[in-house]
Amino acid sequence: MTPRRRTLGVAVIGTGRMGADHVRRIEQVVSGARVSAVVDVDAERAKSAAALAEDCAVHTDPAAAMASPDVDAVVVASPGPAHEAALLAAFAHGLPVLCEKPLTPDAASALRVLRAEQDVGRRLVQVGFMRRWDAEYRKLKSLLDTGQLGRPLMLHNRHRNVASPPGWTSDMLINDSVTHEMDVTRWLLGQEITAVTVLTPTPSGNAPDGVRDPQFVVFETDGGAVVDVEIFVNCGFGYQVQAEVVCEGGTARVGDGHALVTHAAGRWGGTVAQDYIERFADAYDREVQAWVDATRRGEVTGPSTWDGYAVAAVCEAAVRSLEDGGRVAVDLAERPALYAP
Numbered sequence: 001m002t003p004r005r006r007t008l009g010v011a012v013i014g015t016g017r018m019g020a021d022h023v024r025r026i027e028q029v030v031s032g033a034r035v036s037a038v039v040d041v042d043a044e045r046a047k048s049a050a051a052l053a054e055d056c057a058v059h060t061d062p063a064a065a066m067a068s069p070d071v072d073a074v075v076v077a078s079p080g081p082a083h084e085a086a087l088l089a090a091f092a093h094g095l096p097v098l099c100e101k102p103l104t105p106d107a108a109s110a111l112r113v114l115r116a117e118q119d120v121g122r123r124l125v126q127v128g129f130m131r132r133w134d135a136e137y138r139k140l141k142s143l144l145d146t147g148q149l150g151r152p153l154m155l156h157n158r159h160r161n162v163a164s165p166p167g168w169t170s171d172m173l174i175n176d177s178v179t180h181e182m183d184v185t186r187w188l189l190g191q192e193i194t195a196v197t198v199l200t201p202t203p204s205g206n207a208p209d210g211v212r213d214p215q216f217v218v219f220e221t222d223g224g225a226v227v228d229v230e231i232f233v234n235c236g237f238g239y240q241v242q243a244e245v246v247c248e249g250g251t252a253r254v255g256d257g258h259a260l261v262t263h264a265a266g267r268w269g270g271t272v273a274q275d276y277i278e279r280f281a282d283a284y285d286r287e288v289q290a291w292v293d294a295t296r297r298g299e300v301t302g303p304s305t306w307d308g309y310a311v312a313a314v315c316e317a318a319v320r321s322l323e324d325g326g327r328v329a330v331d332l333a334e335r336p337a338l339y340a341p
Ligand SMILES: NC(=O)C1=CN([C@@H]2O[C@H](COP(=O)(O)OP(=O)(O)OC[C@H]3O[C@@H](n4cnc5c(N)ncnc54)[C@H](O)[C@@H]3O)[C@@H](O)[C@H]2O)C=CC1
Pocket: 013, 014, 015, 016, 017, 018, 019, 039, 040, 041, 042, 045, 062, 077, 078, 079, 080, 082, 100, 101, 102, 128, 129, 130, 176, 276
């Protein structure tokens, strides 16, 4: 058996909503790791996140944290445009990374990261597509993999958020939200997305001015499946993520939120989660634990840089389709041997 390493010292870069939650998770939920450094361009935010951990250094520059002997691995939770620089710095130090989605905000920068990791010669990155650790999605994946339901023909997805944060634009529905369905489609079906069409109904009256919300996104895959995604980020009532696969021999569906059903005062029902932190709490915990465990074994598992790049390529096609609702083919580089399935 491979001897276990010392407790993993993790630097968390970006201590906003997700980063601060990952600091709490590593300190209080996950075993085998501790937060040895936090980094944020906003020093006050970094300091308040550091208060959740013992002996935690505070930095405003990611490179300074990565040079520390107390840092064995990195969580990147800064905004997407800052990911490339953080990833390249981690590669220069040979540090394994859990990088929040998106890998980077566009296909060209994702390809640069892919090439840089190939130059290192081994995988260093796990991308934060946490739905792969969600219990319901995992059951769905296991069922599909048995082949009992036959060949998947269609996948229907719904992805609803209560309200979009200030400053949201129409392409962020694709780049920030539908990215998850792109990953889920590729992972569940084991197929690449080859073309995208984005249709936009008249926007909801609750959408900020100029934001095309909701959107109806259609993927075609190299296995002949057709996938649709309703993305609606100002639905007002809750956070809902649902998926139904239609196969030749039956259907399978997740995300109905029926874990607790109440009957009282002449009514029956349940509650709807209000955000991803609540809905996917267990998935984030499992994702980070899996990353820590693999890192301590000297391995890198989970969604790869290739997966992050492939999703970025699909996003690029989708954003072009958003311009006029036309069908846009996905331009995907050849898959390098390092990322063989
Ligand atoms: N997996 C998931 O379900 C989710 C993933 N995310 C992803 O997590 C990442 C962070 O998102 P949020 O926490 O919502 O954003 P946020 O805006 O709450 O936090 C980002 C933090 O990064 C800091 N920052 C900005 N540039 C930086 C740099 N160059 N170096 C270090 N720190 C920097 C900001 O000051 C801020 O504190 C994004 O990539 C986002 O797409 C966000 C929400 C859910």
